[in-house]
Structure formats: C-alpha cells, structure tokens
Amino acid sequence: MARVKQKGGLIGCGFFAHNHLHAWQEIEGAEIVALCDRDEKRLKEAGEKFGIANLYTDAAKMLASEKLDFVDIATTVATHRPLVELAAKAGVAVICQKPFAETLSDAQAMVDACKTADVPLMVHENFRWQSPIRAVRAVLDAGTLGDIFWGRVSFRSAYDVFSGQPYLATEERFIIQDLGIHILDIARFLFGDVAQLSATTRRVNPAIRGEDVATILLDHETGATSICDCSYATQQPEELFPQTLVEIDGSKGTLRLGANYQMIVHADGQTQTLDVSPKLHAWARRPWHNIQESVFNIERHWTDCLNSGHEPETSGADNLKTMALVFAAYESAAADQKAIDVRRMA
Ligand code: NAD
Incomplete structure (x- = not known):
C-alpha cells in the first residue's frame, strides 16, 4: 500500500x-x-x-x-x-x-x-545536517580518534549576507544569534552538551548594528574543550562561504575538515584524505548548495520522524540547550568574558 x-x-x-x-x-x-x-x-x-x-x-x-x-x-x-x-x-x-x-x-x-x-515540534537547525558534518560525526562514532579532548568549529567569511537578508544589518544582535547559533549547535552535536562557556564579541563593519565577530570557549560535560569562532569580517584569498571548518584532536588521532570539503583523518600513523562534498541538488546554486542540501536532509528527517513517531534530533526541547549557549555567550561577552554556568540556564 x-x-x-x-x-x-x-x-x-x-x-x-x-x-x-x-x-x-x-x-x-x-x-x-x-x-x-x-x-x-x-x-x-x-x-x-x-x-x-x-x-x-x-x-x-x-x-x-x-x-x-x-x-x-x-x-x-x-x-x-x-x-x-x-x-x-x-x-x-x-x-x-x-x-x-x-x-x-x-x-x-x-x-x-x-x-x-x-x-511534535522541531527547530529547523539544519547546519548539523550538512553531509560534511555528518561525515565528521561518523568518524567520531567509529572511535577512530579515541577520547576527544579538543575541538574547533569555525566559520569565517566576508560574504555579503546583508543584501539577501537586510534585517541582519539592523538587529541589535547579529552573528551569534544568526550564525553562531548553528556553529554552537554543531559543537553540541560533535562534542556533547556544555557545562560552561566564555565569549568575546566585536563589530568590525561600521555599517551594521550588531556584532560581526565572536569567539566562544566551551567546556563540554565530557571534559573536552572547544572553540566556536565566527566572523563576517574576514577577507581571505579564497572566500569559503558558507563552509564550516572543523578541527578535532583525540587521544588516538586528529581530524581536520578543511576548505572545499576535504576531510583529513590521521590515526594510528595512517593519514586518509576524503572528499566529503555535499550533493548538488538540481535546484541548488553554488556556494549555497551545502546549506540547501542540509535543508533537504532535515526535511526528510522530519518526515521520517512524523511517520515513525520518533522525536526529531533538533526537537524544541533539544534546541533549548543550543539557545542557552547563545544567551550565555552574549551574557559572557557583556561581562568581560565572565565564565557562564550554562547548566543553570538550560
Ligand atoms: P524574510 O524576511 O525574507 O521572509 C520572512 C517572510 O515571512 C516575509 O515574506 C514576511 O512577510 C513573512 N511573515 C512574517 N510574519 C508573518 C506572519 N505572521 N504570517 C505570515 N507571514 C509572515 O526572512 P528570511 O531571510 O527568509 O528568514 C526567515 C527565517 O529563516 C529567519 O528566522 C532566518 O534566521 C532563517 N534563516 C535560516 C537559514 C538556515 O540556514 N537555517 C538561512 C537563512 C535564514
């Protein structure tokens, strides 16, 4: 049937x-x-x-x-x-x-x-559904890197996001609320929930209202430390928008998700370079295709959850924990990088 x-x-x-x-x-x-x-x-x-x-x-x-x-x-x-x-x-x-x-x-x-x-309630938190990020998670799940003690999730760009989304230039809060939220969610997805964090922010572009640079230091409940850094004021020889880069150090090896979806896994003395490029859907347009593919992936996940009765990965309840990181980061940045206990918030 x-x-x-x-x-x-x-x-x-x-x-x-x-x-x-x-x-x-x-x-x-x-x-x-x-x-x-x-x-x-x-x-x-x-x-x-x-x-x-x-x-x-x-x-x-x-x-x-x-x-x-x-x-x-x-x-x-x-x-x-x-x-x-x-x-x-x-x-x-x-x-x-x-x-x-x-x-x-x-x-x-x-x-x-x-x-x-x-x-059922799901937040459309799609960045963790990018296939390169799923590929990173698969390496962690396989245990190849041993115990993870350090990570970095990084998004640095000078892409003009304001022409497509003009409201981003006028909001009091910008990069953590709009983009950092995805980066923080990826950190939770890869390294687990967060005990405390501290953050700095600054505005480099004088034409916008909110902060366009943020650096956030996270202590995860596992004992791992990670850095989430994001910027819309970073001009590089090659513009990588909208790629998220990842670095992970574990007791048995390292992983680097570098530019243009090249993932290097080094463990047990062996180095493997893998192309984890996203699929280019027929309707997708570079450089957005990575994000567009993640929209397809999260919508398919939602449909599977509705049919099976399973809770979506980024349910409303789950997203409270990512939101708590966003508010804690603003609180820390406003208080001179004070360490914020996130568990009291979520
Ligand atoms: P937008 O302003 O272009 O579109 C929003 C639309 O909603 C407008 O057409 C507006 O008229 C309509 N609208 C507002 N209130 C309404 C209401 N009560 N009833 C019916 N229609 C209403 O905004 P956008 O740039 O498309 O962003 C929309 C959301 O998507 C934002 O929350 C943004 O952060 C998010 N977003 C997510 C990603 C991602 O990768 N997940 C990327 C870009 C934007």
Whole structure:
C-alpha cells in the first residue's frame, strides 16, 4: 500500500523559504499544500513558482481551512512564538526556523505549548545536517580518534549576507544569534552538551548594528574543550562561504575538515584524505548548495520522524540547550568574558 503523504502548510514565503519549498518537492513522504504570507506579492510569487494554489495572508485562516499534518514556519524570529502557539492550539505538528526565540522563556513557552497539545515540534537547525558534518560525526562514532579532548568549529567569511537578508544589518544582535547559533549547535552535536562557556564579541563593519565577530570557549560535560569562532569580517584569498571548518584532536588521532570539503583523518600513523562534498541538488546554486542540501536532509528527517513517531534530533526541547549557549555567550561577552554556568540556564 502506498504511504500517505504528510500534508504541510508553509508560513513565510521570504528569502530562505524558497529553499524549503524546493526541498519539499523532492521529499516523497510530504507535500506542501498551502502557503501563507502577510505580503501578498511574495505569497503569489511563491504560489506560482511552486504550483501551490491554496494561498493565505493569515495563518489562522490557513489552519482553519486546510487539513494539515504540519506547518513549516519560515518567518523571522519575532513571529515564531505566536505562530507556534497557534499551530499547537490547532493540534498541528510544527517545524520552526532558527533562531527559535528571542528569549529562553519564549522558547520554553513554545516547547510547553506543543507538549500540552501533544504535537511534535522541531527547530529547523539544519547546519548539523550538512553531509560534511555528518561525515565528521561518523568518524567520531567509529572511535577512530579515541577520547576527544579538543575541538574547533569555525566559520569565517566576508560574504555579503546583508543584501539577501537586510534585517541582519539592523538587529541589535547579529552573528551569534544568526550564525553562531548553528556553529554552537554543531559543537553540541560533535562534542556533547556544555557545562560552561566564555565569549568575546566585536563589530568590525561600521555599517551594521550588531556584532560581526565572536569567539566562544566551551567546556563540554565530557571534559573536552572547544572553540566556536565566527566572523563576517574576514577577507581571505579564497572566500569559503558558507563552509564550516572543523578541527578535532583525540587521544588516538586528529581530524581536520578543511576548505572545499576535504576531510583529513590521521590515526594510528595512517593519514586518509576524503572528499566529503555535499550533493548538488538540481535546484541548488553554488556556494549555497551545502546549506540547501542540509535543508533537504532535515526535511526528510522530519518526515521520517512524523511517520515513525520518533522525536526529531533538533526537537524544541533539544534546541533549548543550543539557545542557552547563545544567551550565555552574549551574557559572557557583556561581562568581560565572565565564565557562564550554562547548566543553570538550560
Ligand atoms: P524574510 O524576511 O525574507 O521572509 C520572512 C517572510 O515571512 C516575509 O515574506 C514576511 O512577510 C513573512 N511573515 C512574517 N510574519 C508573518 C506572519 N505572521 N504570517 C505570515 N507571514 C509572515 O526572512 P528570511 O531571510 O527568509 O528568514 C526567515 C527565517 O529563516 C529567519 O528566522 C532566518 O534566521 C532563517 N534563516 C535560516 C537559514 C538556515 O540556514 N537555517 C538561512 C537563512 C535564514
């Protein structure tokens, strides 16, 4: 018997949602049957481009009129809580884009609302779903490197993100909330939960409001130390946007995920160089293809979870721990790199 498709409604047809919609078209077990955006022009454009006829300017009306299994919220952060609560009240499962919330109490309220309504909630925290990052994790899982004592997750670029996402230039908080959140989530994914952290930030680009450079030192519960460093003010001979580089030292060997998805694993005196390049989907465009592939991967994971009843890897509850790192980093940077006990926050 053919498996029934999960029916979804997408809220927010802006810059990034087009990646969601392209990826949904490739997911066998799900289908986006309705779109919603307050901006009629964007709504109509997305409807025409993706052949979706059921269009709404009001999310409540979409939820009342359509029989949906889930909503995919791709709006910016200020609208996440009302929209997640609306979907929970309607008994509909929810995917919500990052950053999940502007405060930990909003994040907790959304987790609670979905728990009370007994609907699954996943945060679209896609960076850990990049295939090069999964390849790094597979090496850790194989035990090749022994006990991990040090790591670095690094994203340094001078790419103009502001032309596609103008709101990034005007927000009081920029790089940790927008990009560092992904880097911190990768650190949790690779090295485990965090006990304490300290951080520094600075703004190099005078044309923007928030910080565009951050360096965060993490003490993991395993005893490993890691550094998460990110910058949108780093001009290099080769622009690597949007690649995340990883370095790991373990008791038996080392791993380096370097430029252009080349991964070097050195253990037991042997050195292996592996090409862990992401797949280039037909609709994807370099250099974004790495991120676009991760959108496909997380949407497929969500669909598998809905069908199996398993909790998504980046559930709302899980994402509270990543959000705690974001707020702790800002707190530390504001207090002259004070060490923040993260466990009291999450
Ligand atoms: P955007 O401003 O281009 O698009 C947001 C859209 O949502 C707009 O069209 C707006 O009209 C609509 N909207 C806002 N409130 C609404 C509401 N209540 N009901 C219906 N529509 C509403 O923003 P964007 O750049 O696409 O970013 C959206 C989210 O995606 C942000 O949270 C951003 O951080 C995130 N993002 C994630 C990644 C990633 O890799 N995970 C990459 C880029 C952006």
